Amino acid sequence: MDSAIHRYLAEIGRRGGRKSRRKLDPETARAMVRVREARRAYRQFHAMCFWSYRKDLTIGPADVGWVAETLRKNGDMRAWKAAARLCP
Numbered sequence: 001m002d003s004a005i006h007r008y009l010a011e012i013g014r015r016g017g018r019k020s021r022r023k024l025d026p027e028t029a030r031a032m033v034r035v036r037e038a039r040r041a042y043r044q045f046h047a048m049c050f051w052s053y054r055k056d057l058t059i060g061p062a063d064v065g066w067v068a069e070t071l072r073k074n075g076d077m078r079a080w081k082a083a084a085r086l087c088p
Contacts, residue, residue: 031061034086038067041082049074 024032039059042050049070050057059067064086071083 034064035059035061037082038064038086041071041079041086042067045071045075045079045082048076049079 042057042059046053046055068083068086071079071086075083
């Protein structure tokens with residue numbers, strides 16, 4: 001690769017890396033993890049617990065409690081453990 005092009009791409013990558021990094025406070029980061037885990041649990045236990053809901057339902061921050069409650073109400077031991085991880 002041409003060294004001028006290589007330097008140009010390296011500078012763009014370095015600048016993008018500096019600008020794209022964001023700092024999250026711990027509570028926001030934990031909330032994002034809970035939403036990600038709730039989405040994963042919804043997909044994993046859809047046939048057992050969420051069969052009456054659309055398969056492509058979007059789970060947001062307000063839905064984490066509902067997902068945990070439904071896992072506890074309709075699920076097995078694995079679903080209970082997933083619900084415990086959602087609501088510590």
